[in-house]
Amino acid sequence: MRRRDFVKATSVAAGATLLEGCGSPEEQFIVQRVRQTPELPGESGWRFSVCRQCAAGCGIVVRVVDGDAKKIEGNQAHPVNKGGVCALGHSLLQELYNPDRILQAQRSSGNRGSGAFEAVAWDDAIAQVVSAIGAVPADRIAIVASDRSGLTGALWRRFAAALGAPAPAFLEAPELEVERRAAQLALGTTDLPYFDIANADCVLSIGAPILDPGRSQVHFTRAFADMRRARPTRRGRFIQAEARMSLTAANADVWLPVRPGTEGVLARAIAGHILASGSVPADAARRYRVLFPGDAPSTADAATQCDVPEERIVAVAEELRTAERGLVIGGGSAAAHSNGLANVAAALGLNVLLGNLGRVGGVFAPASLGLTRTVEPSNPADSPIAELAARLRGESGEPVELLIVADADPVHALPAGWGIREAIGRVQTVIVLSSFRDDTALQANLILPLATELERFEAYESPTSAGVAALGLAEAVVEPMGDGQHPADILLAVARALPESVASRFTWASYEALVRARVGEDLARMPGSAGATASAYLSAAIDRGGIFGDAAAMSAPSGPTGAAPELPGALSEGGPEYAFGLLPFASVKNGDGRGANRPWLQEHPDPLSTVMWGSWVELSPADAAELGIHDGDRVRVESQTGSVETHAVIDPAVRPGVVSMPLGHGYADNGRYAQGRGANVMALVGAGRVDGTTASAWAATRVRITRVGEGTMVRFGRRYEGGEPELIPVGWAPQQTSQLVQIRGARV
Amino acid sequence: MALVMVGCSDELPPPPPQPIAFSHSVHIENEIECTRCHEGVETQAQAGLPAMAACASCHRRQAADHPEVVKFMEQYANGNGEPMVWRKVHVIPTSAMVHFKHSPHVRAGVDCATCHGDVGSMTVAQQVVDVANMGWCLDCHREQDASIDCMTCHH
Numbered sequence: 001m002r003r004r005d006f007v008k009a010t011s012v013a014a015g016a017t018l019l020e021g022c023g024s025p026e027e028q029f030i031v032q033r034v035r036q037t038p039e040l041p042g043e044s045g046w047r048f049s050v051c052r053q054c055a056a057g058c059g060i061v062v063r064v065v066d067g068d069a070k071k072i073e074g075n076q077a078h079p080v081n082k083g084g085v086c087a088l089g090h091s092l093l094q095e096l097y098n099p100d101r102i103l104q105a106q107r108s109s110g111n112r113g114s115g116a117f118e119a120v121a122w123d124d125a126i127a128q129v130v131s132a133i134g135a136v137p138a139d140r141i142a143i144v145a146s147d148r149s150g151l152t153g154a155l156w157r158r159f160a161a162a163l164g165a166p167a168p169a170f171l172e173a174p175e176l177e178v179e180r181r182a183a184q185l186a187l188g189t190t191d192l193p194y195f196d197i198a199n200a201d202c203v204l205s206i207g208a209p210i211l212d213p214g215r216s217q218v219h220f221t222r223a224f225a226d227m228r229r230a231r232p233t234r235r236g237r238f239i240q241a242e243a244r245m246s247l248t249a250a251n252a253d254v255w256l257p258v259r260p261g262t263e264g265v266l267a268r269a270i271a272g273h274i275l276a277s278g279s280v281p282a283d284a285a286r287r288y289r290v291l292f293p294g295d296a297p298s299t300a301d302a303a304t305q306c307d308v309p310e311e312r313i314v315a316v317a318e319e320l321r322t323a324e325r326g327l328v329i330g331g332g333s334a335a336a337h338s339n340g341l342a343n344v345a346a347a348l349g350l351n352v353l354l355g356n357l358g359r360v361g362g363v364f365a366p367a368s369l370g371l372t373r374t375v376e377p378s379n380p381a382d383s384p385i386a387e388l389a390a391r392l393r394g395e396s397g398e399p400v401e402l403l404i405v406a407d408a409d410p411v412h413a414l415p416a417g418w419g420i421r422e423a424i425g426r427v428q429t430v431i432v433l434s435s436f437r438d439d440t441a442l443q444a445n446l447i448l449p450l451a452t453e454l455e456r457f458e459a460y461e462s463p464t465s466a467g468v469a470a471l472g473l474a475e476a477v478v479e480p481m482g483d484g485q486h487p488a489d490i491l492l493a494v495a496r497a498l499p500e501s502v503a504s505r506f507t508w509a510s511y512e513a514l515v516r517a518r519v520g521e522d523l524a525r526m527p528g529s530a531g532a533t534a535s536a537y538l539s540a541a542i543d544r545g546g547i548f549g550d551a552a553a554m555s556a557p558s559g560p561t562g563a564a565p566e567l568p569g570a571l572s573e574g575g576p577e578y579a580f581g582l583l584p585f586a587s588v589k590n591g592d593g594r595g596a597n598r599p600w601l602q603e604h605p606d607p608l609s610t611v612m613w614g615s616w617v618e619l620s621p622a623d624a625a626e627l628g629i630h631d632g633d634r635v636r637v638e639s640q641t642g643s644v645e646t647h648a649v650i651d652p653a654v655r656p657g658v659v660s661m662p663l664g665h666g667y668a669d670n671g672r673y674a675q676g677r678g679a680n681v682m683a684l685v686g687a688g689r690v691d692g693t694t695a696s697a698w699a700a701t702r703v704r705i706t707r708v709g710e711g712t713m714v715r716f717g718r719r720y721e722g723g724e725p726e727l728i729p730v731g732w733a734p735q736q737t738s739q740l741v742q743i744r745g746a747r748v
Numbered sequence: 749m750a751l752v753m754v755g756c757s758d759e760l761p762p763p764p765p766q767p768i769a770f771s772h773s774v775h776i777e778n779e780i781e782c783t784r785c786h787e788g789v790e791t792q793a794q795a796g797l798p799a800m801a802a803c804a805s806c807h808r809r810q811a812a813d814h815p816e817v818v819k820f821m822e823q824y825a826n827g828n829g830e831p832m833v834w835r836k837v838h839v840i841p842t843s844a845m846v847h848f849k850h851s852p853h854v855r856a857g858v859d860c861a862t863c864h865g866d867v868g869s870m871t872v873a874q875q876v877v878d879v880a881n882m883g884w885c886l887d888c889h890r891e892q893d894a895s896i897d898c899m900t901c902h903h
Binding site for chain 1: 787833835
């Protein structure tokens with residue numbers, strides 16, 4: 001029973017009796033359920049579900065009391081998170097109960113972007129989508145979705161192919177495209193490989209923010225802890241080479257604050273040192289030269305280019321060379337410069353020298369159950385998001401007259417230099433599947449709400465971070481709060497209403513039916529399926545939270561497949577008047593922005609800066625002194641592309657010449673907790689791309705900073721001196737906003 | 749200690765209005781044990797209520813023409829799945845931060861009537877002791893040599 005129904009029912013059942021002075025209404029009542037349930041009224045039941053708050057797809061268990069979700073923990077059986085759950089996962093409850101969640105379909109009732117919407121019946125909304133698709137030529141349709149690797153992504157590919165529209169584009173962290181391409185070159189894998197960090201002795205991470213949010217933070221945190229502590233006689237060492245003191249760098253034994261864009265030079269110099277030592281087997285050296293035929297830079301050259309002392313580079317190289325299980329990972333900001341592909345390929349290539357392919361504590365090929373097979377077109381090729389942006393701007397390809405955006409916010413997440421915000425306003429019809437009025441949904445003609453993963457059947461195969469195939473499977477754990485559905489179910493509903501040529505290719509009654517059908521078809525290939533019927537196998541899988549592969553099936557990657565690009569110097573956008581390199585990053589507070597409308601996460605202090613309820617820019621004490629900026633001041637950050645205002649955080653761990661800003665702030669709406677708080681760092685990022693890919697070079701923007709004046713910043717453990725605090729109502733449910741949580745911040 | 753009901757009267761409240769005029773005494777007279785309906789009382793924190801379907805399984809035949817039973821069956825059959833919502837007779841407010849559990853009390857031999865009064869003789873269940881009065885709880889805990897550590901009962 002939903003709380004709103006409860007309040008309604010109690011008002012009928014008990015009349016207008018007095019409750020004041022005795023706490024919340026729930027404690028006054030006891031609900032007698034209609035049918036027998038596994039738990040008594042008031043008792044807790046735990047249900048498996050799948051967290052979809054980032055691409056990792058952790059298994060979760062949800063405490064349900066009287067039909068309401070109360071608490072989220074990790075599913076210990078799920079190989080990705082093994083019982084852990086991150087702050088974003090915990091806060092999923094605040095998406096479920098968010099007072100600003102969209103529960104009914106809405107259509108624009110004023111100028112697009114004005115925020116004026118009116119409710120529309122669900123069937124009418126689906127009919128409007130069908131009508132919009134039929135009203136434009138298929139090649140003028142564009143689709144943006146978020147679930148690239150799973151069955152939902154496969155359905156969008158199938159949908160686009162059935163319409164005759166260009167393939168969908170998938171919105172993900174841009175550096176992942178670079179990392180995949182680099183892994184293909186250096187390791188021969190078709191997707192991101194698995195790094196066996198837990199069993200390594202010495203890990204060199206070149207830019208990879210494994211302990212920061214965005215890429216299976218829980219999995220890597222556990223692997224990191226196992227590497228350090230799980231073996232009593234051996235404590236693993238962790239070295240982070242990255243310009244910014246990230247959460248990963250802060251946890252490392254050694255931090256090498258390399259000059260941004262020179263990460264590849266560091267990796268190549270280390271390779272040169274290891275090769276020169278004579279300890280590399282001839283076959284490994286030969287394979288490495290497939291990737292890098294040329295000579296490596298000397299450690300002295302690297303020291304100059306990277307601005308890191310030579311002896312430290314040599315020490316790291318020696319440590320890696322002599323470690324029994326040395327491992328190198330790469331990515332993150334190292335992949336987000338114009339030379340990012342070369343940087344990451346150079347990092348991953350070190351594993352070839354170290355003999356890590358398929359070795360315990362080394363690198364393994366990605367694993368998948370292959371369920372997307374037969375669902376997606378035979379030769380799936382996604383549209384690069386940059387190509388879609390060019391279409392939207394009218395610069396190449398067919399112009400876009402109908403844009404469908406599913407569970408993604410490209411207007412917020414893509415660089416301002418790509419001009420999406422302006423271009424989307426020129427698109428005739430924009431249909432958005434979203435639970436909130438994020439920056440893209442604000443531009444929509446029609447918004448179709450989504451159910452949270454707790455309210456829907458969910459099946460999500462995690463990317464390869466766990467080393468084994470892991471398909472999280474779960475039935476709905478609570479009743480839906482509104483009309484929202486799974487994006488795949490919305491797709492299927494639309495497809496079935498389209499002409500027969502399309503509808504006939506989408507015969508599944510629901511997403512659940514599709515998943516059940518695919519598992520049944522491939523039952524013989526499913527782990528642990530011997531002798532089981534499809535129905536029994538699926539029931540058992542749902543009872544433990546998913547289908548999980550066997551570690552014995554892990555395989556070695558094939559090795560380098562071709563030459564990596566040469567290591568050009570990184571190109572930056574901005575002339576000498578822009579003195580600082582800008583490094584955007586994802587904080588555990590808001591992640592990529594998904595957490596911005598949740599008060600738990602707004603109140604959550606960033607672990608390094610301790611900032612709460614707003615955004616900030618980190619700069620070094622030396623740079624701050626030169627600019628006359630004090631900690632907490634309001635500053636203007638300007639690039640060639642844009643300008644934002646935020647607060648300064650002066651941190652002695654910041655490399656001089658580099659400034660950092662968190663992602664996921666500065667929404668025009670997106671709910672009361674997100675609206676108008678902080679600034680969107682992507683408003684500064686230019687149009688540059690990583691050479692050899694279509695990915696945004698989001699770490700290649702240069703900025704200048706000027707002081708605006710004194711500021712009032714909320715930081716954990718520090719006295720707030722900003723005058724009157726702001727009172728923010730934080731309710732557990734839309735109807736309950738009477739509990740005030742006092743925060744000490746002002747809007748910034 | 750401030751963990752007491754705030755804003756409520758010191759006097760015991762009258763029986764709260766209920767959706768159905770349920771009579772405990774009639775059911776006890778018909779030899780239906782407390783635990784038949786409150787099946788969680790010996791094993792769980794909550795004593796619990798039977799599902800409406802369980803009530804209906806008897807009342808399709810038993811006292812089927814009683815006005816209150818008719819009212820109940822109407823809600824069960826035509827309520828579109830809406831549960832029956834009862835007012836609690838004994839309420840420990842959330843603000844008291846108490847995690848009360850029935851099962852350890854019952855297992856220790858505390859009779860239901862100690863806290864609930866002789867419900868079996870009541871036509872309308874009503875409060876006979878102030879269960880939100882911590883002193884009353886402590887008196888019994890001391891008499892029974894049970895723990896009086898704060899964390900035994902409070903979060």
